[in-house]
Amino acid sequence: MIDCNVLIIGSGLAGLSAAVRLRELGVEDVVVIERMSGTQYEHYHRTCGEAISDKMIRLSGIGRECAIREIDSAVITCGDVDIRVRSKGAIIDRVALLRAMSSIGGANIVRGSVRAVKETDGGYIVETEGQQYRCRFLVGADGAFSVVRKNLFGYGPEVKMAAVNNLVEGDSETSEIRFTVSPQYPGSYRWDFPSKDGLRSIGYIQGTDDLQDYSERGIRFIVTGTNRHVVNGNCCIVGDAALLANPLCYGGIGVALLSGRKAAEGIARGDLSGYQKWVRKSIMFDPHYMKAYNTFKEWNQSEFDDAVVPFRKSSSLLLMRGAYAILRRPKWANVYTSIWMGFKYCW
Numbered sequence: 001m002i003d004c005n006v007l008i009i010g011s012g013l014a015g016l017s018a019a020v021r022l023r024e025l026g027v028e029d030v031v032v033i034e035r036m037s038g039t040q041y042e043h044y045h046r047t048c049g050e051a052i053s054d055k056m057i058r059l060s061g062i063g064r065e066c067a068i069r070e071i072d073s074a075v076i077t078c079g080d081v082d083i084r085v086r087s088k089g090a091i092i093d094r095v096a097l098l099r100a101m102s103s104i105g106g107a108n109i110v111r112g113s114v115r116a117v118k119e120t121d122g123g124y125i126v127e128t129e130g131q132q133y134r135c136r137f138l139v140g141a142d143g144a145f146s147v148v149r150k151n152l153f154g155y156g157p158e159v160k161m162a163a164v165n166n167l168v169e170g171d172s173e174t175s176e177i178r179f180t181v182s183p184q185y186p187g188s189y190r191w192d193f194p195s196k197d198g199l200r201s202i203g204y205i206q207g208t209d210d211l212q213d214y215s216e217r218g219i220r221f222i223v224t225g226t227n228r229h230v231v232n233g234n235c236c237i238v239g240d241a242a243l244l245a246n247p248l249c250y251g252g253i254g255v256a257l258l259s260g261r262k263a264a265e266g267i268a269r270g271d272l273s274g275y276q277k278w279v280r281k282s283i284m285f286d287p288h289y290m291k292a293y294n295t296f297k298e299w300n301q302s303e304f305d306d307a308v309v310p311f312r313k314s315s316s317l318l319l320m321r322g323a324y325a326i327l328r329r330p331k332w333a334n335v336y337t338s339i340w341m342g343f344k345y346c347w
């Protein structure tokens, strides 16, 4: 049995962000357990569009050293219409960021795959193959299929989608991230982001498309939900383990980093209730995004055609046309505002 003060399960962005913040706040005796290593770990963490907004970079304190491309707008393509949302951010080299965070985190990172977690008197017992850990504070940063969420919180994701990310050769100089929406990608989209070394990152939900010409491919789950119960005694879940990614834009990097920090600040105070309150109140985790996702995922071709009418260049009376579209289908007001807010606050 290994005893420690704080045990973090998962050395992804959420887990390492918590470790770095704990270090900054002078909390000692922190152990991080990670199931993957080497190329497997890097491949898993490269399977991502890697886009994060400037605001999230600033709030999460990661610095711009890991930024490999500057982004100035998101473009949503629907048929022959391009809708441009001004939103500044960057594409990051996530593997380099994780490496930098693990070297400054000061935590003891050990290899192991956590199988079970249980509460005991005044703490938690965590089991890997052949090893047991006992801790006072437990942080579940173990991603989409979190053992901590399952064992100590008892709920699962409302949305679970296998996403395919392809790195392909092409122009990586653009400062736009592109999203193509149509009934082909129900409740989702095809993304096309610049990446590094002359590559682009093109992805979609498995089964909606099939790109053949790629240099590297990874498949990983995107999960999200609206259950905002993230603290249970001295245990909390962060990042994907807490289902915090946005269901419309899939922004999960920034919220993983931020939630790790907020949880660490609660641990340093000896009280996680502030972290729970932050998650419940934040505009980033509002249930309206999920409502909008549920409306959006049902759209057929004619609804897509109608939805973009206000954004056509030929549309001289944009506001009036938008108001008319919403009057005809009131539920769409939430889709428009949630997509706009998603790009403003949640990536």
Ligand SMILES: Cc1cc2nc3c(=O)[nH]c(=O)nc-3n(C[C@H](O)[C@H](O)[C@H](O)COP(=O)(O)OP(=O)(O)OC[C@H]3O[C@@H](n4cnc5c(N)ncnc54)[C@H](O)[C@@H]3O)c2cc1C
Pocket (backbone or CB within 6 Å): 009, 010, 011, 012, 013, 014, 015, 033, 034, 035, 036, 047, 048, 049, 050, 051, 052, 112, 113, 114, 115, 141, 142, 143, 144, 145, 146, 147, 163, 164, 165, 203, 220, 221, 222, 238, 239, 240, 241, 245, 250, 251, 252, 253, 254, 256, 347
């Ligand atoms: C294809 C794809 C594209 C995406 N694109 C973007 C994007 O452009 N922008 C954006 O903001 N978000 C994007 N996301 C979402 C974002 O990648 C995630 O929300 C983010 O990675 C969550 O970080 P995390 O640290 O919570 O979890 P993870 O990155 O999943 O890290 C969890 C860590 O825990 C470890 N672990 C898991 N279980 C155990 C266990 N039992 N024992 C020990 N260790 C364990 C894992 O090995 C892993 O290292 C994308 C997601 C996908 C799948």
